[in-house]
Amino acid sequence: MTATPTPRVTIRDVAARAGVSKGAVSLAFNHKPGLSEATRDRIFRAARELGWAPNLTARTLAGSRVDVVGLAVCRPARMLGLEPWYMEFVSGVESVLAEHSCSLLLRLVRSMDEELRVQEAWWRGRQVGGSILVDFQAGDPRVGLVEGLGLPVVAVGHPSLTGGLPSVWTDDATAVTEAVRYLAALGHRRIARVGGAAALGHTAIRTAAFDEAAGALELAGAWQVATDFSGDAGARATRSLLTAAVPDRPTAIVYDNDIMAVAGLSVAAEMGLRVPEDVSLLAWDDSQLCRLTHPTLSAMSHDVHGFGAEVARTLFGVITAEGTAGSHPVPTPVLTPRGSTAPPKV
Amino acid sequence: MTATPTPRVTIRDVAARAGVSKGAVSLAFNHKPGLSEATRDRIFRAARELGWAPNLTARTLAGSRVDVVGLAVCRPARMLGLEPWYMEFVSGVESVLAEHSCSLLLRLVRSMDEELRVQEAWWRGRQVGGSILVDFQAGDPRVGLVEGLGLPVVAVGHPSLTGGLPSVWTDDATAVTEAVRYLAALGHRRIARVGGAAALGHTAIRTAAFDEAAGALELAGAWQVATDFSGDAGARATRSLLTAAVPDRPTAIVYDNDIMAVAGLSVAAEMGLRVPEDVSLLAWDDSQLCRLTHPTLSAMSHDVHGFGAEVARTLFGVITAEGTAGSHPVPTPVLTPRGSTAPPKV
Known part of the structure; x- marks a missing residue:
């Protein structure tokens, strides 16, 4: 019932199957430059098909596990x-x-x-x-x-x-600045950001960049709300931003992830506000969720x-x-x- | 710069802080019956606050790691x-x-x-x-x-x-049967299921249960499509089911997870079909996603x-x-x- 032992596969077999030199296999697995994407893919595919993986252990700090x-x-x-x-x-x-x-x-x-x-x-x-x-x-x-x-x-x-x-x-600061500039270029003068957990360093970087961009663009209104990144927190923050009377309400909201933006979209619908006519929403990260909503979500796309x-x-x-x-x-x-x-x- | 060593915390300290006996702490950490949820929670909270965890190693198979x-x-x-x-x-x-x-x-x-x-x-x-x-x-x-x-x-x-x-x-079979019966009780006679990966055992169990329920209820139409569980595959399957002419089109679709149901909701909107008036959608698993869409998604809820x-x-x-x-x-x-x-x- 256990796996049948197979003859030991070597780097030579992988090179032969991929039609490259042993050196090329080594380059691929060490993630070094000098190979085309196609060659690299062919090598990894050959290794996968043969069930081969490089023995890193031999090359590492004495005795430590590297697998x-x-x-x-x-x-x-x-x-x-x-x-x-x-x-x-x-x-x-x-x-x-x-x-x-x-x-x-x-x-x-x-x-x-x-x-x-x-x-x-x-x-x-x-x-x-x-x-x-x-x-x-x-x-x-x-x-x-x-x-x-x-x-x-x-x-x-x-x-x-x-x-x-x-x-x-x-580079979160540059990305936040681009997001705010884009919304301002569309004509938005009152922009909010629904941010992540305040204690995290990258949240602080985004918060500072948002403030700076809002100041440089002389926005009429700029709001930032900290959350725990959850959809529920994103919904609460959106509800609170959108219940203000019109002159004190943002016309655009940027979110620190996409689950909060999906929640924001749902809150807008629940409040009878049309997206994007009444309020623009901009997500972050851009997982598959952003393409699955209606309307689809504009996003700062990040792989x-x-x-x-x-x-x-x-x-x-x-x-x-x-x-x-x-x-x-x-x-x-x-x-x-x-x-x-x-x-x-x- | 490293963590300051703290005095060693024992099970006695945890029991004292939680206001219970050492035996109760032991029951909680061995997941044995005999404690209320509240007591159990209090014990775990006390342990967390004190940074204490039971030493499982002492009780296990000789020499194996259990952490x-x-x-x-x-x-x-x-x-x-x-x-x-x-x-x-x-x-x-x-x-x-x-x-x-x-x-x-x-x-x-x-x-x-x-x-x-x-x-x-x-x-x-x-x-x-x-x-x-x-x-x-x-x-x-x-x-x-x-x-x-x-x-x-x-x-x-x-x-x-x-x-x-x-x-x-x-118990996937019972859940699938309940899902189909619910849709049939609403009056649906043409029901489809967008399923998961066909090779998986639990998918096969759901597929058989769906067929059996459809037969027992003498549905006029029953369709099943296998996917890879992704939103994109869920969208494709939904599009294919909903493009058939009306008498050959399902009026209700049940999905094997929730990301595919979210995708299905978006496809219905893209095709100008109203949910639930023109087509009913029923999700599975019921993560937070189902409460974030508009309309919210009915689901077979699973913790x-x-x-x-x-x-x-x-x-x-x-x-x-x-x-x-x-x-x-x-x-x-x-x-x-x-x-x-x-x-x-x-």
């Missing part, structure tokens, strides 16, 4: 299931780990202190070859811990928050799956000490106009 | 991020693991053979104390592997598929988060050999009527 990557998340369990961002991010991480036959060690923690203990135990217990660190805050204590331990990590966050750790980030994949690739570079990229941003979210944004009624 | 639970998933990485079910399930599992300071080792595999190799390597390498097995198929080879290894597992699937392994499941939590609790019982529950179903999905179902126009 496992750690990720500790400090959010309520319930929230993890409600926020499409996390699952998209994890699926992107897993897509790269799977190419290397690696697993993700996922842990929910209740506090920063618990994450510090968990990361230290994982590394000292040789349970992980490296970790992905998320949700950075100002003065984050993980920076000191990681340096003390020599734990290979990639920090998901802007370099202003991650204290010199190898980092991959999104969260690709972001997760890039973080995992960077971590492999750090672990194998072959990474040359160092800290770098992923592509900035771009505006995808759909049916939920339009000029305000005069 | 890690394995989960291998054979789906494309992209799909994992698109299907709310998985993240809800994982969040439920994590909610119980977090109470025990345990982590989830998550691995995407490309084939059943790869999962067999992964589970064996995890167990022999003492990387997991037990595993959660999902997506059972007829004649599943994991049954033999698990028995051979003595790996503690909980199988997520109906006992007809899981070959005597400790199992936790949903997927609670399902994941129950699976994790059962696995702890199996690992510590203290479990008394054995195989058992979780509550059957119940009908939650909202705005997307109504009698058909005569």
